[in-house]
Amino acid sequence: MRFLMKFGGTSVADAQCIRCVVDILEKHHKAGDEVAVVVSAQRGVTDQLIAIAEKLPTATDCSEVTPLVAALRKRHMTTLEGAAPDYLEEVGAVIEKRLASLQHILSAIHNLRELTPRSKDYVISYGERLLAPIIGAALRQRGIPSTVLDGCEAGILTTPQHGEATALCESDGRIKKRIEPLLKEGIPVIMGFMGCTGSGIITTLGRSGSDYSASIIGAGMDADEIWIWTDVDGIMTSDPRVINDARVLKSVSYIEVMELSYFGAKVMHPRSIDPAMRKNILVRVKNTFNPGAPGTMIVRNGHRDSRVVKALTYIDKVASININGAQMIGRPGVAKAIFTALADKEVNVMMISQGSSEANISLIVDESHIDAAVNALAALVKDGVVREVTHNKDVCAVAVVGAGMAGAAGTGGRIFTALGLAGVNVMMISQGSSEANISFVVRQEDGPRAVRVLHDEFRLSEECN
Incomplete structure (x- = not known):
């Protein structure tokens, strides 16, 4: 070998x-x-x-x-x-x-x-x-x-x-x-x-x-x-x-x-x-x-068991940025302007979520990048590209990971029902096309509890065939 x-x-x-x-x-x-x-x-x-x-x-x-x-x-x-x-x-x-x-x-x-x-x-x-x-x-x-x-x-x-x-x-x-x-x-x-x-x-x-x-x-x-x-x-x-x-x-x-x-x-x-x-x-x-x-x-293809979720993790040193404005609706190039401004300041965007109304884009960045990000986006407010930029450091990002989630109906329902019953408020949700990861944002103090709730919900402590 x-x-x-x-x-x-x-x-x-x-x-x-x-x-x-x-x-x-x-x-x-x-x-x-x-x-x-x-x-x-x-x-x-x-x-x-x-x-x-x-x-x-x-x-x-x-x-x-x-x-x-x-x-x-x-x-x-x-x-x-x-x-x-x-x-x-x-x-x-x-x-x-x-x-x-x-x-x-x-x-x-x-x-x-x-x-x-x-x-x-x-x-x-x-x-x-x-x-x-x-x-x-x-x-x-x-x-x-x-x-x-x-x-x-x-x-x-x-x-x-x-x-x-x-x-x-x-x-x-x-x-x-x-x-x-x-x-x-x-x-x-x-x-x-x-x-x-x-x-x-x-x-x-x-x-x-x-x-x-x-x-x-x-x-x-x-x-x-x-x-x-x-x-x-x-x-x-x-x-x-x-x-x-x-x-x-x-x-x-x-x-x-x-x-x-x-x-x-x-x-x-x-x-x-x-x-x-x-x-x-x-x-x-x-x-x-x-x-x-x-x-x-x-x-390449991990072992699939009866649980669609394989593991959970979270990042606590992050910050959320909310970018709002009716002028964003139907206007080509807004997203490009936002991400170009952030890239120019070497700000890495970890999560993205946009409402169907196009009037709001939410981002998650590393906490150490928040000042650079807000300063970069301030120029877009000044130019009238967006109306308002707000941010919040009191958040953490949780990721629910499992290749078995792809095509498995009801996984999202189980995740957010369990969190709701535990009194954990979800502030932002993001899912990629691979369907192997559902990520969401909660208050920083709720992060460990959210992970514990979902670890129990999907019985991840138990061996399973």
């Missing part, structure tokens, strides 16, 4: 975690499997790098850089010593060189008083740059040959959108050419989260982009399966912090996991399914610290 395995930040958080990772890889290597590995930065490191990079252009001095670099040195060298003591000097020198480079870049950002998207991408790629050599050394410590590559060296070619780049189709051939020979020699370790443009400029794939990297590499090397290793037993029927009897799903479809990930499920990156889906590769989500658990399979 040929596997691509990705390990997230919690799976590589310290030396003990890395030893668990190597146990898993060693088992497959000894069984004769071909395995390539994509790794994230250690938990919290990317957040630290983003925070300091964004602070430096306006900081009075760069005194915080040296303590950060020292903390990163201590953390990574301690991890290296615990995971691969025989390689402390060799790999320690690599880490030192990269930390020196990071310190110079951060100092330059402060001196220039400017953080460009390009330089930010380069800075935040250092979490993976510091960690991946340690994983490679830990494998060699067990006698398993390993080559460490960054995303560009592995063959990931992307669009030039810094911070949210997309892999290009040409990546497949590059990855196959570069990774396949290494699979015969040992286990290649690839830095997740990054690729490069055709001219070699480093780009990043967005937050949680290591999942996306894994899918890109897995598709390029024609993996039989892609395994996403995390700190939970699989994809669950709902957030266990909200639903204490939430259950691990045995199987979900590509479309279901895309809907769930977009609406707040933390296990998968929203775009990470695309490359696997293109090549019909089975994806598994498994627990690094409980490797014997079967996890969740993600396949």
Whole structure:
């Protein structure tokens, strides 16, 4: 079997975690499997790098850089010593060189008083740059040959959108050419989260982009399966912090996991399914610290049981925007003007609902984008395109997901009857043409209760054939 395995930040958080990772890889290597590995930065490191990079252009001095670099040195060298003591000097020198480079870049950002998207991408790629050599050394410590590559060296070619780049189709051939020979020699370790443009400029794939990297590499090397290793037993029927009897799903479809990930499920990156889906590769989500658990399979056509709803999720850090005006009725180009204004300010619209009268359009955006969105739409009010724009931060979006909802009569009735009986007021409803997701908006305080009511209504805690 040929596997691509990705390990997230919690799976590589310290030396003990890395030893668990190597146990898993060693088992497959000894069984004769071909395995390539994509790794994230250690938990919290990317957040630290983003925070300091964004602070430096306006900081009075760069005194915080040296303590950060020292903390990163201590953390990574301690991890290296615990995971691969025989390689402390060799790999320690690599880490030192990269930390020196990071310190110079951060100092330059402060001196220039400017953080460009390009330089930010380069800075935040250092979490993976510091960690991946340690994983490679830990494998060699067990006698398993390993080559460490960054995303560009592995063959990931992307669009030039810094911070949210997309892999290009040409990546497949590059990855196959570069990774396949290494699979015969040992286990290649690839830095997740990054690729490069055709001219070699480093780009990043967005937050949680290591999942996306894994899918890109897995598709390029024609993996039989892609395994996403995390700190939970699989994809669950709902957030266990909200639903204490939430259950691990045995199987979900590509479309279901895309809907769930977009609406707040933390296990998968929203775009990470695309490359696997293109090549019909089975994806598994498994627990690094409980490797014997079967996890969740993600396949083209998920297992259908007697329940049409498969899982529930919600996002609480969102805001609603209501755009009103009789002048919108029958007027071509209003929607275009609205979405162009928002796109120009880089505001991502998560949900849309429009009444048949055309006099009202409701939108859901990330809470952090609300000020930019309202300012962008104010110009349309001034120009008379719309009459009024109002917004509300006291909301959350709930998604009811299940491929079995397509063509199943009465599902919407069950959802909204259950919510009505529980006294939960629905403020906005949206459903896509796939019919795999019915999303709605409620007051923020009603979000957890809405999820619990529907989890009980569709008996999601019970095993079902």
